Each structure stands twice: as structure tokens, then as C-alpha cells.
Amino acid sequence: MRSVIACLLLCATLLVSVDHGRAASPKSLKKRATNAAKDIYNAGGWKQAFATFYGDETARETMGGACGYGNLYQSGYGLMTAALSSTLFNSGYGCGQCYEITCTLSKHCYFGKSVVVTATNLCPPNWSKPSNNGGWCNPPRVHFDMSKPAFMKIAFWRAGIIPVSYRRVPCARSGGMNFKLSGNRWWLMVFITNVGGSGDIKAVSVKGSRTGWIAMTRNWGVGFQVFKQLQGQSLSFMVTCYSTGKTTVHNNVAPANWQLGSTYSAKQL
Incomplete structure (x- = not known):
């Protein structure tokens, strides 16, 4: 009897270990993000x-x-x-x-x-x-x-x-998310506005058409910066919202001939 119980316990342990080691499916991750959003808006009520x-x-x-x-x-x-x-x-x-x-x-x-x-x-x-x-x-x-x-x-x-x-x-917005570019030749700063959903931003990364993803740092408010020369490259952005942790990738937001002081739009969070 003891050997049977030990075997059952071992099997249960293995099942738990396998489950913890399994990568979450895209469907599972989407469900978690949805539940997280519900928690934000429903937690504690008024x-x-x-x-x-x-x-x-x-x-x-x-x-x-x-x-x-x-x-x-x-x-x-x-x-x-x-x-x-x-x-x-x-x-x-x-x-x-x-x-x-x-x-x-x-x-x-x-x-x-x-x-x-x-x-x-x-x-x-x-x-x-x-x-x-x-x-x-x-x-x-x-x-x-x-x-x-x-x-x-x-x-x-x-x-x-x-x-x-x-x-x-939730924030209801008309149109896409906006990326306003500023800075100089060696320093890029982007202000991200008109953000729907949770409305807030935790982290931003930028990728030029000739670079990999580069993490930006928050300068102030919704302004994120990177000290890198990116002129002549189309720019993509990866945005993570603060409240839900949801991340979206916005490819080729700004064309290769982008200009400082210009604003470019992308899909919503």
C-alpha cells in the first residue's frame, strides 16, 4: 500500500513539474491579459x-x-x-x-x-x-x-x-496611437500619445531597419529616449502598458525619411 501511495505522489509531482515547465500558449497569454484588464477596472469598485x-x-x-x-x-x-x-x-x-x-x-x-x-x-x-x-x-x-x-x-x-x-x-480613443519624435542626431526621444485601453505605458523599445530591439528609458511623463543614431532607418516600436503588462509591436511606424518634430501613427494597444 505504501508503495502505491509513493508512486501516486511521485506521479503527481512529475505532473506538476511538467505543467510548470510548459510554455504558455498564445491563447493562454491572451486570457491572462484579459483577466488582468478586468481586475484593473473592477477591483474594489467605486x-x-x-x-x-x-x-x-x-x-x-x-x-x-x-x-x-x-x-x-x-x-x-x-x-x-x-x-x-x-x-x-x-x-x-x-x-x-x-x-x-x-x-x-x-x-x-x-x-x-x-x-x-x-x-x-x-x-x-x-x-x-x-x-x-x-x-x-x-x-x-x-x-x-x-x-x-x-x-x-x-x-x-x-x-x-x-x-x-x-x-x-478603459480609455476610448479615436484613431491610432501617436509617436512624436524629437531630439537630435545622436539622441531620439519619442512622446507616445492617444493611447487606448489602459492608457498607461511602462516600457518602450525601438528598432531601426538596421538594428535589433533597443530598450528606451523614460525621460519624463510619456517621453522615452535612446542615445543612438537612427537616421535613415525606418523605426518600429514595442510598447508595454503599465497596468496589464500587455505588449504590442508596431512595425515601421516611421519611414526611413522620418523627421524630428513629426508625429507618426500606429495601431492601438
Whole structure:
């Protein structure tokens, strides 16, 4: 009897070992990525935070910002944006993420209304003021400093600050992902905008038509750089999103005669 049990245990161990050593199939990897995406958007449901706004109805003050999107009309984000407190900004990994926000527990709320915003900027800490009285973006607070047009979708603007409920949602984008090239002959920097799905970016690699894949480093926001001479080569990019780990390859995004300052489009994540 003992020998039979030992044999069964050995067989089970071998089966586990074989299973762990087997390479995951493409179908399995796709399923994992899908499940990871579901976890992002469903985890914890609605959460609580506070929101303010900055700028005026034109949202002029929201252009540019710590993510490097520049003109938010040209980069595909428009007026429905927000600056995140550093807890959510996460050293730039929060750039491009989308949140649905609704006003709660305030007489200034437009109840039943919500707005989807894209994270395009950092709301920096104000250490000279307490977290509950002016230092709204001080860690570890979760706070959204919204564009005024976005804020006005959910509350009367004279409220100043409102309690809100928020949740992560997929980013719906029109058109493809955009790659804006800058730098000089020896230094290439690319800003990646109009990213759909999870909206965020963890890592980027570039490949010239005469090179292998070269890992780029994050310079700031959604700007990634490499110190390499790549002129005269068509450029391909490999992009990995931060939230799901999903990686996509975008072949021949920029033609061999690409120019600094130009923007080139590719398929969405």
C-alpha cells in the first residue's frame, strides 16, 4: 500500500513539474491579459476621493503638464482631463489612465452625472498647508485636480472642492496611437500619445531597419529616449502598458525619411 501511495505522489509531482515547465500558449497569454484588464477596472469598485479644478472654461492652463502631452487637442485628449495627486500619478506611470468620476455628498453636486477624464498632469504637494486645508494633493491623499470644463460636468464650479467617487475605466480613443519624435542626431526621444485601453505605458523599445530591439528609458511623463543614431532607418516600436503588462509591436511606424518634430501613427494597444 505504501508503495502505491509513493508512486501516486511521485506521479503527481512529475505532473506538476511538467505543467510548470510548459510554455504558455498564445491563447493562454491572451486570457491572462484579459483577466488582468478586468481586475484593473473592477477591483474594489467605486472608491472615495476629493476633487478640485484649475484654470478656466477654456482649459488653457491644462495644456502641457507633467505627462508631456503638449497641446491636449492635438494629442487627442481635449478638455476632459485631470491632474493627479502624486499617489495616483505614480512617478509618471499614471499618465494616460482614465477615470470615471461622480460628485457625492455635496449640495453642489449634479447627482446622477459622471465624467470620464484622462490623467495628463501632476497635482504637486503643497507642504506649506495641511492635507485637510489646502494641501489637497499631499501624500497619501487621492485627489483629482480637474479641468474646469470637466469639473462643471458633475458639480457647480463655486463649490471649490467636492467629495467624489471614482473608478478606473478603459480609455476610448479615436484613431491610432501617436509617436512624436524629437531630439537630435545622436539622441531620439519619442512622446507616445492617444493611447487606448489602459492608457498607461511602462516600457518602450525601438528598432531601426538596421538594428535589433533597443530598450528606451523614460525621460519624463510619456517621453522615452535612446542615445543612438537612427537616421535613415525606418523605426518600429514595442510598447508595454503599465497596468496589464500587455505588449504590442508596431512595425515601421516611421519611414526611413522620418523627421524630428513629426508625429507618426500606429495601431492601438
